[in-house]
Amino acid sequence: xxxxxxxxxxxxxxxxxxxxxxxxxxxxxxxxxxxxxxxxxxxxxxxxxxxxxxxxxxxxxxxxxxxxxxxxxxxxxxxxxxxxxxxxxxxxxxxxxxxxxxxxxxxxxxxxxxxxxxxxxxxxxxxxxxxxxxxxxxxxxxxxxxxxxxxxxxxxxxxxxxxxxxxxxxxxxxxxxxxxxxxxxxxxxxxxxxxxxxxxxxxxxxxxxxxxxxxxxxxxxxxxxxxxxxxxxxxxxxxxxxxxxxxxxxxxxxxxxxxxxxxxxxxxxxxxxxxxxxxxxxxxxxxxxxxxxxxxxxxxxxxxxxxxxxxxxxxxxxxxxxxxxxxxxxxxxxxxxxxxxxxxxxxxxxxxxxxxxxxxxxxxxxxxxxxxxxxxxxxxxxx
Amino acid sequence: xxxxxxxxxxxxxxxxxxxxxxxxxxxxxxxxxxxxxxxxxxxxxxxxxxxxxxxxxxxxxxxxxxxxxxxxxxxxxxxxxxxxxxxxxxxxxxxxxxxxxxxxxxxxxxxxxxx
Ligand SMILES: Nc1ncnc2c1ncn2[C@@H]1O[C@H](COP(=O)(O)OP(=O)(O)OP(=O)(O)O)[C@@H](O)[C@H]1O
Ligand SMILES: [Mg+2]
Numbered sequence: 001x002x003x004x005x006x007x008x009x010x011x012x013x014x015x016x017x018x019x020x021x022x023x024x025x026x027x028x029x030x031x032x033x034x035x036x037x038x039x040x041x042x043x044x045x046x047x048x049x050x051x052x053x054x055x056x057x058x059x060x061x062x063x064x065x066x067x068x069x070x071x072x073x074x075x076x077x078x079x080x081x082x083x084x085x086x087x088x089x090x091x092x093x094x095x096x097x098x099x100x101x102x103x104x105x106x107x108x109x110x111x112x113x114x115x116x117x118x119x120x121x122x123x124x125x126x127x128x129x130x131x132x133x134x135x136x137x138x139x140x141x142x143x144x145x146x147x148x149x150x151x152x153x154x155x156x157x158x159x160x161x162x163x164x165x166x167x168x169x170x171x172x173x174x175x176x177x178x179x180x181x182x183x184x185x186x187x188x189x190x191x192x193x194x195x196x197x198x199x200x201x202x203x204x205x206x207x208x209x210x211x212x213x214x215x216x217x218x219x220x221x222x223x224x225x226x227x228x229x230x231x232x233x234x235x236x237x238x239x240x241x242x243x244x245x246x247x248x249x250x251x252x253x254x255x256x257x258x259x260x261x262x263x264x265x266x267x268x269x270x271x272x273x274x275x276x277x278x279x280x281x282x283x284x285x286x287x288x289x290x291x292x293x294x295x296x297x298x299x300x301x302x303x304x305x306x307x308x309x310x311x312x313x314x315x316x317x318x319x320x321x322x323x324x325x326x327x328x329x330x331x332x333x334x335x336x337x338x339x340x341x342x343x344x345x346x347x348x349x350x351x352x353x354x355x356x357x358x359x360x361x362x363x364x365x366x367x368x369x370x371x372x373x374x375x376x377x378x379x380x381x382x383x
Numbered sequence: 384x385x386x387x388x389x390x391x392x393x394x395x396x397x398x399x400x401x402x403x404x405x406x407x408x409x410x411x412x413x414x415x416x417x418x419x420x421x422x423x424x425x426x427x428x429x430x431x432x433x434x435x436x437x438x439x440x441x442x443x444x445x446x447x448x449x450x451x452x453x454x455x456x457x458x459x460x461x462x463x464x465x466x467x468x469x470x471x472x473x474x475x476x477x478x479x480x481x482x483x484x485x486x487x488x489x490x491x492x493x494x495x496x497x498x
Contacts, residue, residue: 174395
């Protein structure tokens with residue numbers, strides 16, 4: 001049996017009496033299962049009984065597949081067999097997330113770490129199991145909360161933009177009304193407008209479409225949806241978001257837009273990314289509003305394996321004392337600000353595996369915010 | 384006599400010109416204040432319809448300039464903005480009419496000189 005020398009991390013054979021061992025195992029908070037080389041269950045502790053809804057008496061002597069959903073069960077014999085013949089570890093010494101099967105049929109996530117022991121009766125594998133459900137649930141709750149918050153902030157941004165939107169809708173409505181009145185007028189006076197009628201009606205329809213388009217874009221932005229991931233070029237998303245932000249801006253502001261060259265695509269939730277852009281551009285407009293010639297530079301560029309969006313304004317920059325709390329919720333210097341824009345934007349950026357960074361400027365230069373997003377894998381790698 | 388329309392929104396400008404011509408006016412359209420300054424200036428008998436939110440030189444500036452001419456034309460302001468914004472922009476200025484969008488052609492015709 002020389003060639004079966006135990007691996008370095010092998011556990012020493014138990015030196016305590018078996019009864020003593022079992023009582024120790026039974027007080028453990030984690031589930032503990034010991035199996036032999038044939039995957040037969042030798043020990044099944046109290047925590048396992050609760051976790052899987054099986055008594056030790058029912059489990060001991062059975063193949064450990066008993067507590068695995070079918071797809072794992074199918075592979076398990078092969079794993080054990082391949083490890084014993086090749087020594088290649090798929091799981092031993094490495095903790096990982098697997099699925100367990102409760103006696104009532106529920107499949108649930110488990111964290112499993114496996115150790116190995118050489119005993120006088122042959123090799124045994126010791127599995128320590130932790131039910132991941134409580135953690136999963138709190139993660140889910142957190143995700144729900146977060147998406148709720150993101151939605152709320154979006155609605156509040158819309159609310160503030162409401163007046164501006166009304167103005168924007170007024171334009172196509174005005175044009176539509178005037179086209180129709182022109183036709184009505186000509187008609188009631190018996191003026192012959194037959195030659196131009198089709199043309200006017202087309203224009204009127206175009207204006208109605210324009211109004212519809214504005215509403216549609218607002219709706220897309222406000223409606224609550226589950227987060228998604230799409231592989232997209234970043235620039236068109238940004239341009240659309242800029243248009244959205246500028247809808248009905250009262251004061252004209254100079255926007256210097258510098259799209260990137262040969263940018264790789266990004267894998268994003270388009271609406272959430274647009275929300276970041278809206279927040280950053282609104283902040284920039286608000287920051288620059290006080291200077292003589294307000295201007296914003298919006299640039300996209302590739303940087304290593306990321307795509308970076310920079311929003312630079314020529315406002316006063318960010319005061320050093322405001323910097324530490326800048327990205328925290330409810331940190332606002334504005335009378336009507338919620339202070340949510342940057343907090344939410346950074347959360348979204350980080351959920352995308354990216355980040356939101358700031359160069360505070362000051363001393364005559366404005367702030368510059370950088371949204372960094374990882375470049376999406378090239379299509380040929382995806383499949 | 385002519386009606387000058389200074390409005391940057393293409394749809395509003397085109398439809399306004401259409402209906403004014405329909406009424407019998409001769410119309411000159413401008414996209415901004417700058418292009419109005421480039422052409423023949425409005426005369427005393429003319430009317431100028433000014434959108435308050437213009438790119439470049441603001442609508443309020445244009446209104447002030449027009450009203451300060453030795454022989455000012457009739458000046459009508461059109462806007463889709465809130466009353467607060469209008470009051471703020473027009474501080475001290477009294478144009479011949481202020482029309483809020485969406486526009487009603489009969490209201491406009493009412494403040495313009497007869498064609
Ligand atoms: N471009 C900028 N220049 C200067 N200060 C900025 C800039 N962007 C943000 N700030 C500062 O950071 C604060 C927080 O911004 P954030 O977008 O989180 O909230 P807000 O704009 O105050 O309110 P909200 O976005 O919720 O309406 C702002 O109040 C402002 O003081
Ligand atoms: Mg903000």
